[in-house]
Amino acid sequence: MSDVINVARAELFKLVRRPAAWTLLAASAVLSQVFGYLIPYLSYAGGDSGPMEGASKEAIxxxxxxxxxxxxxxxxxxVFAGALALVFGALVFGGEYGWGTVKTVLTQRPGRAASMAGQFLALASAVAVGVVILFALGSVSSTAIAVAQDRSIDFPSFVDLTAGYGAGLAIMLMWASLGALLGVVLRGVALPIGLGVVWVLGVENLVTGVSSSVLTALRPLRDVLPGVNAGSLASAVMPTRPPGIDAPPGVSSYVSDGRALVTVACYVAVCLVAAMLTYRRRDVV
Structure with a gap:
């Protein structure tokens, strides 16, 4: 166990000094603030520009x-933050192949299993901190808007916040785990990122759209896709939206909340086991 902790500490030491990690966090924060707060607020404050998406200005x-x-x-x-989490997972697990340092890592005493477990622990810790930061930034933005418009500052209850944070952590960890698996299997960063982003932003939306309209036979496949279950889990813990405000892209209720949670957890477990087995059973060069 001490080897796993030592590897995790080393990985975190490396991550906080990698510009790419901070860039991905900054991109997630910017997307969250712009689409969650800036655009709706500008639409509300736009005078006679009209309501956004058919909703009243008060609902906006x-x-x-x-x-x-x-x-x-x-x-x-x-969808969007999930794609960035997938990129992060690929960077953490596939970066050593790109740098050619895999053999160096494995000569530092910890075995492959301990090395992989330590990397995953560092990945999970970084994702957990990132989700906290996104929630904190959202609370600052929403409070600033409430103060500026002289509205009451009523945050969700502790139970609702905990459920939301837990769901967010599970979703982001699932995407990061998928990126990690691709990084190990494909032994690099560029190809896993390309394939992962195409899957998140393109293939899943295509399968979901087709199965919901012209080819209903694909619905069983749709209901086990990672993005569909992530969206269903997010939908389950979200409060009721104001009238006329649609759910964000990818947030749906195609499967029940319990099934979505189990499926997301299974993706995390399967990705970790598959990555570890692949890492242990083949040559690293």
């Missing part, structure tokens, strides 16, 4: 207030 403002913190933070996790 209500969607940016503190009681919608969980919705605005989790809104991008199933």
């Amino acid at each position: 403002l209500a969607s940016t207030l503190p009681d919608q913190l969980v919705s605005n933070t989790l809104g991008g996790f199933p």
Whole structure:
């Protein structure tokens, strides 16, 4: 166990000094703030520009207030922030192949299993901190809007916040685990990122759209896709949206909340086991 902790500490020491890790966090934060708060608020404050998406101006403002913190933070996790988490996982696990340092890592005493477990622990810790930061930024933005518009500052209850954070952590960890698996299997970073992003932003949306309209036979396949289950899990913990405000892209209720949670957890476990078996059973060069 000490080897796993030591590897995790070394990975975290490396991650906090990698510009790419901070860039991905900054991109997630910018997307969350722009689409969750800035655009709706500008639409509300735009005078005679008209309501956004057919919603009343009061509903638009209500969607940016503190009681919608969980919705605005989790809104991008199933798709856009999830794609960035996948990239992060590929960087953590596939970067050593790109740098040619895999053999060097394995000569430092910890075995392959301990090395992989330590990397995953570092990945999970970084994702957990990232989700906290996104929630914190959302609370600051929503509070600022509430104060500026002289509205009440009513945050979700502790139970709702905990459920939202847990769901967000599970979703982001699932995407990061998928990126990690691709990084190990494909022994690099560029190809896993390319394939992963195409899957998240393209293939899943295509399968979901087709199965919901012209080819209903694909619905069983749709219901086990990672993005669909991530969106269903996010939808389950989100509060009721103001009238006329649609759910963010990718947030749906195609499967029940219990099934979504189990499926997301299974993706994390399967990715970790598959990555570890692959790492242990083949040559590293």
